[in-house]
Amino acid sequence: MxxxxxxxxxxxxxxxxxxxxxxxxxxxxxxxxxxxxxxxxxxxxxxxxxxxxxxxxxxxxxxxxxxxxxxxxxxxxxxxxxxxxxxxxxxxxxxxxxxxxxxxDDKTNGIISIAGPVVNIVLAIIFLLIGAAIYIPAHNNSTMLFIFISCCLGFQTNSYLAVFNLIPIWNLDGSKVLRWNVIVWIITIAIAGIMTYASMTIGAENIIRMIMGL
Known part of the structure; x- marks a missing residue:
């Protein structure tokens, strides 16, 4: 329970x-x-x-x-x-x-540890999709604009939280995931890393514009 x-x-x-x-x-x-x-x-x-x-x-x-x-x-x-x-x-x-x-055991500990970063990755994607859904009305509505800005920050920070926690040092989640399964760790940190890099170089709003073909 x-x-x-x-x-x-x-x-x-x-x-x-x-x-x-x-x-x-x-x-x-x-x-x-x-x-x-x-x-x-x-x-x-x-x-x-x-x-x-x-x-x-x-x-x-x-x-x-x-x-x-x-x-x-x-x-x-x-x-x-x-x-x-x-x-x-x-x-x-x-x-x-x-x-x-x-x-x-390492497998259970690894799965428990990867759960947090996976939540951040999923949440970042959700923020990005919501941002795309309200991008047009956000230009003419203050409430929608507030939500859009929150979504942009949400994509950026959750991507970063995921990749930071997957660094395999100290007692961070990444060290436990790596001990359990190298392939799972590589795939997960690669996804989080790409998302973080994109948010820092392209920017959440520009990514949304690309998704929408604008």
Whole structure:
């Protein structure tokens, strides 16, 4: 049974707010007026990706019969907020802990680990498709424009979250996926890498225009 405890829900909400605020400070250049307009966009485009990434790990763990719970790392929250004032964000507000007893085999651990990045890849594609669907009306409607901007940021940040977490270093997801299956790791990080490269060089809006043949 998929269950979220009250304390876990509290931790997820706090992490969601802090991550969204930290990146909003970064994107706004510490401009208060700009921060007000960027914050809701960041919550949708980036904060949502972070939360669903963690829930991807949690629900995959629980699918295999393990109890898993997101736990806040208070020091990580402070680092994220403080670092945003110095031109970068150290985003490590917490993580999902899987309670598997004494042993978790490489395959299961790899599947649990890849779930988060896959969620980000799928979410990035969904953001791109929604952006394409509302591209025309976004030019004449402020609400649609807000959603479109959120989708562009969502594609960019979720692509990056996927490729970053798939780097096979430290305790990132990539090291566990690589230990399980090299081919799966190569395919997944290649997809995330191409999406990230495209978002950084072509830009989400231009990709959408290409999709629409404009």
């Amino acid at each position: 998929f269950k979220i405890t009250t304390s876990e829900l509290r931790d997820l909400i706090i992490a969601f707010i802090f991550i969204s605020l930290s990146f909003s400070i970064l994107y706004s250049g510490r401009n208060v007026e700009m921060l007000k307009s960027i914050f809701p966009v960041t919550m949708i485009g980036l904060g949502l990706g972070f939360i669903l990434h963690e829930l991807g790990h949690k629900f995959t763990s629980m699918h295999y019969g393990y109890w898993a719970e997101f736990k806040l790392w208070p020091a990580g929250l402070i680092f994220a907020l403080v670092s945003s004032f110095f031109g970068f964000v150290f985003a490590a507000p917490g993580a999902v802990y899987t309670y598997a007893g004494s042993y978790l």
